[in-house]
Amino acid sequence: MHTIYNVYRVAGMTCDHCASSVTEELSALDHVTDVDVNLTTGAVTITSADELSRPRVAAALAETGHRLTD
Incomplete structure (x- = not known):
């Protein structure tokens, strides 16, 4: 099992x-x-056991009224 760290900027x-x-x-x-x-x-730093696609993260953020900035 791999640990993957992704950092996103959220507006x-x-x-x-x-x-x-x-x-x-x-x-x-x-x-x-x-x-x-x-x-x-x-x-926002996301730690996961598998790759997450940027569109998937963006869609989840949209549910909260926020969006990715970069």
């Missing part, structure tokens, strides 16, 4: 509620083992 996260929503939604994706949100930088 619009301004509060703990935003971080919680993003964490909950991304944690529900298959193979995700950890989600770390940094409100100061807008960075």
Whole structure:
């Protein structure tokens, strides 16, 4: 089993509620083992046991009202 780390920049996260929503939604994706949100930088680090496609991450974020910035 491999551990994969992906870091994304997410627009619009301004509060703990935003971080919680993003964490909950991304944690529900298959193979995700950890989600770390940094409100100061807008960075979200996803740890997973398998590759996650960028469109899949973007779709999960869209459910929270947020979007990838890069």
